[in-house]
Amino acid sequence: MINQSNKTLNTNITKLVNQPYKYGFSTAIERDIIEKGLNPDIIRLISQKKQEPAFMLTFRLKAYQKWIQMSSPKWAQLKFSEINYQDIIYYSAPKIKKKLNSLDEVDAELLQTFEKLGISLSEQKRLTNVAVDAVFDSVSIGTTFKEELAEEGIIFCSMSEAVLEYPELVEKYLGTVVPIGDNYYSALNSAVFTDGSFCYIPKNVICPLDLSTYFRINDQQSGQFERTLIIADENSTVSYLEGCTAPQYDNNQLHAAVVELIAFEDAYIKYSTVQNWYAGNEIGEGGIYNFVTKRGLCAGNNSKISWTQVETGSSITWKYPSCLLVGDNSKGEFYSVALTNNYQQADTGTKMIHVGKKSRSRIVSKGISAGQSKNTYRGLVNITTKAVGARNYSQCDSLLIGNLSNANTFPIISVQNSTSKVEHEASTSKIGEEQIFYFLQRGISIEKAIELMISGFCREVFTELPLEFAAEADRLLSLKLEGSVG
Amino acid sequence: MNKTPILEIKELKACINQNEILKNLNLKVHKGEIHAIMGPNGSGKSTFSKVLAGHPAYNVTAGQILFKGLNILDLDPEDRSHLGIFLAFQYPIEIPGVSNEDFLRLAYNAKQKAKNEPEVDPLQFLIIINEKLKLVDMSSTFLSRNVNEGFSGGEKKRNEILQMILLDSDLSILDETDSGLDIDALKIISNGINTFMNENKAIILITHYQRLLDYIKPDFVHVMQNGKIIKTGSADLAQELELKGYEWLK
Numbered sequence: 001m002i003n004q005s006n007k008t009l010n011t012n013i014t015k016l017v018n019q020p021y022k023y024g025f026s027t028a029i030e031r032d033i034i035e036k037g038l039n040p041d042i043i044r045l046i047s048q049k050k051q052e053p054a055f056m057l058t059f060r061l062k063a064y065q066k067w068i069q070m071s072s073p074k075w076a077q078l079k080f081s082e083i084n085y086q087d088i089i090y091y092s093a094p095k096i097k098k099k100l101n102s103l104d105e106v107d108a109e110l111l112q113t114f115e116k117l118g119i120s121l122s123e124q125k126r127l128t129n130v131a132v133d134a135v136f137d138s139v140s141i142g143t144t145f146k147e148e149l150a151e152e153g154i155i156f157c158s159m160s161e162a163v164l165e166y167p168e169l170v171e172k173y174l175g176t177v178v179p180i181g182d183n184y185y186s187a188l189n190s191a192v193f194t195d196g197s198f199c200y201i202p203k204n205v206i207c208p209l210d211l212s213t214y215f216r217i218n219d220q221q222s223g224q225f226e227r228t229l230i231i232a233d234e235n236s237t238v239s240y241l242e243g244c245t246a247p248q249y250d251n252n253q254l255h256a257a258v259v260e261l262i263a264f265e266d267a268y269i270k271y272s273t274v275q276n277w278y279a280g281n282e283i284g285e286g287g288i289y290n291f292v293t294k295r296g297l298c299a300g301n302n303s304k305i306s307w308t309q310v311e312t313g314s315s316i317t318w319k320y321p322s323c324l325l326v327g328d329n330s331k332g333e334f335y336s337v338a339l340t341n342n343y344q345q346a347d348t349g350t351k352m353i354h355v356g357k358k359s360r361s362r363i364v365s366k367g368i369s370a371g372q373s374k375n376t377y378r379g380l381v382n383i384t385t386k387a388v389g390a391r392n393y394s395q396c397d398s399l400l401i402g403n404l405s406n407a408n409t410f411p412i413i414s415v416q417n418s419t420s421k422v423e424h425e426a427s428t429s430k431i432g433e434e435q436i437f438y439f440l441q442r443g444i445s446i447e448k449a450i451e452l453m454i455s456g457f458c459r460e461v462f463t464e465l466p467l468e469f470a471a472e473a474d475r476l477l478s479l480k481l482e483g484s485v486g
Numbered sequence: 487m488n489k490t491p492i493l494e495i496k497e498l499k500a501c502i503n504q505n506e507i508l509k510n511l512n513l514k515v516h517k518g519e520i521h522a523i524m525g526p527n528g529s530g531k532s533t534f535s536k537v538l539a540g541h542p543a544y545n546v547t548a549g550q551i552l553f554k555g556l557n558i559l560d561l562d563p564e565d566r567s568h569l570g571i572f573l574a575f576q577y578p579i580e581i582p583g584v585s586n587e588d589f590l591r592l593a594y595n596a597k598q599k600a601k602n603e604p605e606v607d608p609l610q611f612l613i614i615i616n617e618k619l620k621l622v623d624m625s626s627t628f629l630s631r632n633v634n635e636g637f638s639g640g641e642k643k644r645n646e647i648l649q650m651i652l653l654d655s656d657l658s659i660l661d662e663t664d665s666g667l668d669i670d671a672l673k674i675i676s677n678g679i680n681t682f683m684n685e686n687k688a689i690i691l692i693t694h695y696q697r698l699l700d701y702i703k704p705d706f707v708h709v710m711q712n713g714k715i716i717k718t719g720s721a722d723l724a725q726e727l728e729l730k731g732y733e734w735l736k
Contacts, residue, residue: 433543443600
């Protein structure tokens with residue numbers, strides 16, 4: 001009867017885990033879309049629609065030429081059928097009736113969509129301490145607090161706008177951290193990206209608000225190709241948050257993003273993500289394929305880049321936010337919680353490339369696998385000959401829920417000098433029947449039990465999240481795993 | 487006595503993996519009584535304790551368990567706990583990432599809620615728990631450690647007794663709470679149990695050895711073999727067993 005008891009446990013957990021996806025609705029809106037498929041003409045059309053300067057078109061076409069010569073990487077622990085890139089719509093935007101003067105003039109339908117997602121863009125109801133850029137399919141709908149930020153010299157706008165308004169900054173930095181031919185998906189993104197956010201923090205400025213972008217996929221057949229570039233000039237500080245959701249469709253959709261961060265001397269960029277793309281249904285149909293290249297360059301001495309991610313959605317996650325630690329004493333951090341359930345697959349981790357003297361990095365990765373999902377940590381710590389006195393600490397913990405889920409850890413460590421210090425710790429634990437029974441026997445409900453164990457497991461990562469997000473992340477994991485928790 | 491027993495087990499049969507472990511078990515326990523269940527390995531003692539607490543791995547195929555006159559076979563483990571059944575585990579499991587303090591408070595508040603009494607906040611709880619800690623001679627540093635994680639055998643068992651005292655359970659089943667304890671720890675735990683026991687409570691001690699019964703005087707001693715109780719006697723029975731072994735009963 002061990003099978004039966006496993007069944008009892010699995011059904012109990014399944015009940016908890018299979019909370020319906022709250023953001024699965026779609027918005028009926030008139031769209032400006034182009035035909036399916038990818039070729040140089042489509043790229044010219046996208047560039048033309050966005051009225052881009054010539055350098056952008058050159059950039060895109062160059063990327064396209066690289067991309068067609070590449071093939072998709074096969075090394076990840078992911079199984080999915082080949083993506084037909086000719087069957088994707090590469091540009092889909094809500095039709096805009098006239099030029100907007102303020103966010104309050106944005107189509108009511110769109111504002112409502114974001115309201116429903118908990119993101120208010122209107123003047124009256126917007127968050128007071130977070131500036132938001134809202135991206136809907138291929139375009140940015142609007143950005144809050146733009147004027148207020150401009151007073152500090154901070155540029156925070158959509159990437160499309162940056163290409164038009166600040167072409168010299170974009171041309172100088174775009175593709176410098178993630179070169180167009182870096183990998184298959186970044187090449188694709190460089191060819192067809194449509195929108196994302198652009199931030200520039202000038203010297204000696206501490207950004208007074210958290211900057212945030214909310215990505216929403218709405219169209220059933222379009223892919224989303226987000227491009228974000230954040231530049232923190234000398235001695236500046238910025239905290240950036242990213243959130244994402246998508247409707248519940250039964251086909252798979254592609255999200256291939258590139259995010260580049262550059263931190264100059266003494267600058268600090270904190271980048272946090274709560275990823276909640278639609279993950280597919282309980283038998284693994286539908287959901288977002290999330291292929292993302294995120295990389296930060298600690299260019300200056302004493303610069304610091306910190307990635308925090310809570311990955312709960314997507315049918316497939318392929319994502320390795322990384323740090324190139326070039327400056328002396330520079331510091332890179334990666335804090336991650338990746339939760340997979342049902343048939344979700346996540347292959348995620350980080351790369352810390354140490355070049356600068358006494359550069360330091362810290363990796364804390366927490367993988368939670370439930371259902372029949374597969375959760376893989378893949379990491380590289382590379383300490384080059386120049387990185388004298390570099391230090392790394394890595395901790396990779398896996399938590400299995402039930403008996404059918406799967407966790408892997410692939411840490412690669414390469415140290416090329418004798419003055420560096422590298423530490424790696426790993427653990428695997430399981431929320432099993434006996435632990436749950438222990439809670440139950442003490443009168444504690446299964447929901448509370450799982451909540452307590454999960455939040456204990458994730459604590460080190462959650463404390464890294466900005467306040468607004470920590471609550472969101474807790475709520476999200478609660479929704480995904482723990483049933484109704486206040 | 488004409489009183490309703492706090493626990494009455496009638497012709498109970500239970501199995502795991504289709505193997506029948508409990509075969510026609512009968513037992514009556516009244517308030518104010520301490521019962522010891524002894525027996526060789528594999529006689530079904532631990533299964534009995536798990537079945538009583540409602541462990542999902544065991545399947546009850548026949549019989550009844552009446553607790554305070556109520557048939558509890560269809561109740562979930564947490565409901566049985568709320569009714570006042572406590573099981574001190576033979577091997578208390580480690581729960582990483584969850585502090586003992588949070589765990590104990592949650593358990594306490596779950597019980598308060600079930601009794602329709604107000605839940606306590608963390609500060610009020612600290613006052614309550616610090617009082618109880620003294621009864622099992624534990625320091626308050628123990629609260630900030632994760633549940634059973636890295637605990638010595640003795641600490642784990644003391645933690646079980648602490649929980650029993652905190653939850654003030656009406657019927658406590660102590661599954662080999664004495665095993666793996668040195669003599670000092672055994673004294674501390676026995677003291678805790680004796681202080682806790684009163685005429686409104688009942689305790690079932692599951693043990694291999696007579697040793698524990700030197701400190702806690704049972705009213706009845708039962709010998710369990712092959713899934714049923716084959717002999718019942720007074721405390722003297724335990725001493726006889728110690729001398730003659732279980733073979734003597736065959």
